[in-house]
Amino acid sequence: MTVKVLLLEDEELVRGGVRMILESAEDIEVVAEAPDGSQAVELVDRYRPDVVLTDIQMPKVDGIEVTRLLARRTAVVVLTTFDVDEYVYAALRHGAAGFLLKDTPPRELVAAVRVVARGDAMISPRITKRLLSSFTAGGAMDKAQSKLAALTPREREVAILIGRGLSNAEIAKELFLSESTVKVHIGHIKAKLDASNRTQVAILVHDGGLV
Structure with a gap:
């Protein structure tokens, strides 16, 4: 391709x-x-x-x-x-x-x-x-934590691994999931967090203090 x-x-x-x-x-x-x-x-x-x-x-x-x-x-x-x-x-x-x-x-x-x-x-x-390590003011943390609260426990685990910089394959291995399942979770995470890509998910995870 x-x-x-x-x-x-x-x-x-x-x-x-x-x-x-x-x-x-x-x-x-x-x-x-x-x-x-x-x-x-x-x-x-x-x-x-x-x-x-x-x-x-x-x-x-x-x-x-x-x-x-x-x-x-x-x-x-x-x-x-x-x-x-x-x-x-x-x-x-x-x-x-x-x-x-x-x-x-x-x-x-x-x-x-x-x-x-x-x-x-x-x-x-x-x-x-x-x-x-920058731009982690209290207001940003509160806002991020409020958004992250919408995630299920499994989605939260996936989001944290995104925040740690893991690829889909690495997340799948870490959580004993298939890559297709990881992709489904990431789609749900982005929708719930109103994030256009995994970079924005990672920023929210860091702002929320999860990583």
Whole structure:
């Protein structure tokens, strides 16, 4: 199966380099590209990409707004030189399935696109620890715990393992379940928590103090 990618990046040289890296993989195709997010919705409707790879700082419509507009329709990965906490957290809060820095090695970038296309999340290791220890104010904890209370005991177990960064296969092994059953649980969890992807589930789990 070919992974279709929409690439949004205002610097033409960078955009060309990223496209070359992605298309060096036989199973990835850049179906469309643009210098900003002003046409993002139209391009997603036209090309139905599996992954949208977007920069943060772009003219007209930036990567945060792109994420807000598209995260419930397709997987969005932010690729940027800026690892500022506010950018990271805003992107993930709006539903980004991944946040990568532009110094990510080519092989890891290709792997990240594949991972996100499968429905998993990918965050640059350099910022993961800092991200998960930040923005845990009491109000956020109370709100997260209120949402998490809607989960069944089994769904809560699955959500905690998502928060620990386990893949579907690892969760299945940990809980002695099939991967298909894990996927069903994750679907229910996302619906109950009003989360567009597992990254948002992980943030709620951390905000709620479960991990």
